[in-house]
Amino acid sequence: MGNIQVLDDHTINQIAAGEVIERPASVVKELVENSIDAGAKNIKIRVEEGGTSLIIVQDDGCGMDRDDATLAFKKHSTSKIRSFDDLSSVVTSGFRGEALPSIASVSRLRITTAEKEGKVGTRITIEGNEGLKIEDHAAPQGTTVEVVDLFFNTPARSKHLKRVATELQHIVKTVTIEAIRRPDVSFNLVHGERKLIDAPSSDMKTRIGILLGREAARELIEIKGKEGELKVHGYLTRPAVSRKTMSGIYLHINGRPVQARNICYSIRGAYGSLLHDGHFPIGALFLEIPSNEVDVNVHPAKTVVRIAQEEKINQDLRKILKGILAEQALISHVNLDETKTDSIFGTPLGGITSKSRAMQVNNIDSLQQEFEVGLQDDKNIKTNMPTMRPLSLIENKYIVAMGIEGLYIIDFHAAHERVMYERLKNQAQFSRIGKQELLKPISLELSKSEATGFEQMLPQITDMGFDAEKFGPSSFVIRSVPALLAGSEPERIREAIDDVVESGSMKSAEERHQYMMYTVACHSALRAGDKLTMAQMEFVIREMESISNPYACVHGRPTVMTITPAELDKKFKRSGF
Secondary structure (H helix, E strand, O other): OOOOOOOOHHHHHHHHHHHHOOOHHHHHHHHHHHHHHOOOOEEEEEEEHHHOOEEEEEEOOOOOOHHHHHHOOOOOOOOOOOOHHHHHHOOOOOOOOOHHHHHHOOOEEEEEEEOOOOOOEEEEEEEOOOOOEEEEEOOOOEEEEEEEOOOOOOHHHHHOOOOHHHHHHHHHHHHHHHHHHOOOOEEEEEEOOEEEEEEOOOOHHHHHHHHHOHHHHHOEEEEEEEEOOEEEEEEEEOOOOOEOOHHHEEEEEOOEEOOOHHHHHHHHHHHHHHOOOOOEOOEEEEEEOOHHHEEOOOOOOOOOOEEOOHHHHHHHHHHHHHHHHHHOOOOEEOOOOOOOOOOOOOOOHHHOOOOOOOOOOOOHHHHHHHHHOOHHHHOOOOOOOOOEEEEEEEOOOEEEEEEOOEEEEEEHHHHHHHHHHHHHHHHHHOOOOOEEEEEEEEEEEOOHHHHHHHHHOHHHHHHOOOEEEEOOOOEEEEEEEEHHHOOOOHHHHHHHHHHHHHHHHOOOHHHHHHHHHHHHHHHHOOOOOOOOOHHHHHHHHHHHHOOOOOOEOOOOOEOEEEEOHHHHHHHOOOOOO
């Protein structure tokens, strides 16, 4: 008897702080959210030593009177909700009433607040387990919270903090999230004497440009649409600007910044092969879902939500994004100020490398024949590719063309690869991929494991246009290939077959099928080194205009970029005519 006892308030707050306040960035998040909920239009954040020694958040919000300021330090005291039922429609950032008591329990904290300009404000000081020191204090309207010596009374917690640069990085990320969420609010972040973020109030597109960089800003596409119960708006980059992780996608549901991996993957899926393998676009997306379909009360950090019909929402989102991307001319722009002039045409534009082998081009005489395969099926396809007229060929890699927006630089291997892929995909859709019998069958001698995988894939291989049959324990013979490969040199056909064999190591049938589609498209396409005539360059451009997604190869590399007259004028230091 007597082993169970009620914990004191301070201990309760410290335990709660372990969930709410993980690091200095958590403090910044909670305080900035309070400022936003208070209607602030200007928020200033100052930190020292990565936020471990000092965090100051100052706002010009509505402020508090003495009674509310005092009550704010009591556990689960909040102005945001009145009952559990309010959670289904909560629109504020915070609602738990945990932030201030949790922060105060692990730091030395002082808050200064006033409701109206000229009215006497209130200053409250608290240090860990000590009581509140309350006094009158002259202050402008708004609230200033000073957090000193974070985790001074919980040394075990402070030991787990990372170096200053790491903690500062988390703070910058936190402020960036909030600043993107509310472009109408001015944000200022200073570390010591160094200004890290200076974002005056603006429109969403300008705010994204300030925070995510000029390169992303130049390539933004406006996203706006509705499907079922889902409404979405925001901005995402063209495929030319992307990241290997989803960290560049700032996702919001009903105005709340959230982490939702499945939704990010849906965004990635909408881009399909327009994006480089495994990459994600950059930008900010705001989803509006009926509030009764979203549970925000999942974790104290409030960044994780549950969606009642998540799969339906993902499907609707993909549909909206695919429609918008199909309507856009997804051509990226070359920034001459950020690109060395002697390397623009010497390497693939944008510094992106291809996965395909850099081999010399195949039989150029078969170009027209290759393009005409399945051409009739795509006559009605519309694209936003601008009309272009070829001018020249650079290093037998890039077509230079003239159009309404200026000069266009086309990677003809990447462009042709995309055309071949779209032709093949169209044929596969109707189960009629054309075949071409080989004059001399190709023999395959495989390892035991390769032979096992290849044999299991024979139905898929046949559907892709290859006629393959077993010729021994680990031997096969290829008698025909997809018609798109018919004009290729024997070495390239053999390379394509070798790549098909490699696909046997992939787990799913869908992955194998997609890989084989990419393989056939890549090996049937023109290659860098081909000496195209003017007529052939014209033909490449016209074929790009005939497909719906001509802007990236199957590996996600851009096919075309533009240099505007304004950029040329700037480079040549022209100020007028």
